[in-house]
Amino acid sequence: MNVKEYMVEVGRYAREASRKIAAADTGKKNQALMAISDAIDASRDVILSANCQDVENAERNGLEAALLDRLTLTDKTIDGMNEGLHQVASLPDPVGAITDLNYQPSGIQVGKMRVPLGVIGIIYESRPNVTVEAASLCLKSGNATILRGGSEAIGSNQAIAACIKQGLNVAGLPAESVQVIETTDREAVGELITMPQYVDVIVPRGGKGLIERISRDAKVAVIKHLDGICHVYIDRWADREKAIKVAFNSKTQRYGTCNTMETLLVHQSIAQEVLPELADRYQTAGVELRGCEHTKNILQQVASASDQDWTTEYLAPILSIKLVESMDDAIRHINNYGSHHTDSIITENYTKARRFLTEVDSSSVMVNTSTRFADGFEYGLGAEIGISTDKIHARGPVGLEGLTSQKFVVLGDGHIRN
């Protein structure tokens, strides 16, 4: 069997399983999640030794340290997987919820029912814990899943897949509800993203290059997350203490995350009041500052920001700073140079706050809040499969609801149209 035939078989099984998992009871899905957790717990040694082998191979092949780190499983990461499974089991089931069921003038009742998307293909890098995380969210939301992890994690993923199958069996759900692709052949990805008859949605998780490539070539819908070029705008009417606290936290609480601030915008009439102290704090924390010409009038020692800085996701202790003449300037900058991810205004002015929330075209818009809060857990979604920078279907953190859509239900009593 070649890769194409194999993928068609995987797709066909997934489509078949998706019908059953879509109609499965909440209780059965939760039972499966708990049983998967039990199986993982019981198979710790098997999973860790498979992972050990993966890590050895990857080291031999010269995988870089950061990626090796993500590949490596420990007892603690396995505890984390199990915690995640229990947490997803405890979330409310979105499937089947009927809302807005109202009578229409014709006498029919029309409402909306929340339903799974069908088959979701997840493409991710060599992080075995994502296998469990993605599988559990898709399972709870009634979707069948085809998982394609990075080739370096193939052994770990197979060991985890065996536990998932076991858990599904315990609950009497089809084992093909979650399939981990067994080949590391790159052609498998090409097939996965071009089988609209078997796959409804692709969720790529990983670097920008991977996501751009998949979006370009996919023949099915893609829920994607590109850059996080997030801004904090310190308005003329900002409270000085809140401004410094939030701007510092948005940059420094973690550097490598997509909701980290990359550009700080400051209204020119408050710049003198906040920038020197902020610059001190950033520099103490080791953050390299790059400023526009007006910034440099206040902070003489900082480097010059070029136009490229405004469109760069540093994912590093670097921050660009720009002074603006008005909130309109700030909003224009954010909408033009940003990535429509997460942007926050610091202000005490009611009208400015209200306008910022409306006019900034980003998946999360905030007032007096650190951008680092843009996260499924912090938003009360319970979990997230990613943060969408798309404009249709789902924007921002995507939880269980983002893995579903709504169909119309119509109840009549022999109603016909005249």
Next chain:
Amino acid sequence: MNVKEYMVEVGRYAREASRKIAAADTGKKNQALMAISDAIDASRDVILSANCQDVENAERNGLEAALLDRLTLTDKTIDGMNEGLHQVASLPDPVGAITDLNYQPSGIQVGKMRVPLGVIGIIYESRPNVTVEAASLCLKSGNATILRGGSEAIGSNQAIAACIKQGLNVAGLPAESVQVIETTDREAVGELITMPQYVDVIVPRGGKGLIERISRDAKVAVIKHLDGICHVYIDRWADREKAIKVAFNSKTQRYGTCNTMETLLVHQSIAQEVLPELADRYQTAGVELRGCEHTKNILQQVASASDQDWTTEYLAPILSIKLVESMDDAIRHINNYGSHHTDSIITENYTKARRFLTEVDSSSVMVNTSTRFADGFEYGLGAEIGISTDKIHARGPVGLEGLTSQKFVVLGDGHIRN
């Protein structure tokens, strides 16, 4: 200026206008809709004479009768346009609605705000009334629109575009909120669907060929409507009168619409009771019947249905009929051969009804209701831009809400993450 340069200019204007129209007051948008209606009313002669010229040219070029009919405007169609404009003005504004604003454990408040998609490109055939309809729905939902109508309607569309511009001016909204493409060059469509920097969503309206081509080549999201292969399933526990009434209406109320039934599924144990009378009524109405082998045991004179019949959208007085052994068979047939559009069960059985609603994977699922009700107006959406057969973003009739999405709003008071 070549076509590409022209389209980039159109795109740039649209993006700019989209920011303003997204933040426009409900009152101003309604004022524009009314003013467009006034302008159309005042320009009746201009529009009708431009249309007359279009029709003459199309006749000379041998356009077929059905398409000529759709191209032709009359005083009555213009009245219809104005009625539509008033109706859209009277609909509630979806933009800016904030829902589910709740406090999270960290102390931040998180909610969702409904927002326009941005710039919507509409590609449609030579039906000048669609120009007004699409423009008004996009305008009310706060989106900028780029309209590309069929080349035969270019004169009519330009005349209507002038009225739209006038109306936008009266309300002080940017004239580029609605742009009608001024060239009939086909290359313009190719450009329109591949400018993700300027266009957020494409809505193609027209034949299956057009929609498939656009979906294949587009580099932006497409809200699309492919086939309507709709089913009525007469369950073993159906009420005989309701079954006959609904099955007859679903096929014969109109033949050319996407929500017309194309295949009738009948439980074998009720077939003898309902099929002969139904066949009589269909044949009196001039509907050609094609049946499976078991159907032919009951209705001897009907033609044989081939496998191809189960996947054909006739859009004509033809009906295929299949007997099934169980509701599971019926659901399997619908999910495999149907187009996930609209399907209805006729039953008095509570459990069957409940299962059918859950397990049929279509954008509209119905109980004891004619499939012909699948329509934005009948569903209380006020209007529709089309019926989506996609699974993500919007399924079924797409009204104002389907032209928007939701972003997260976060309100804090200097909150930072620890």
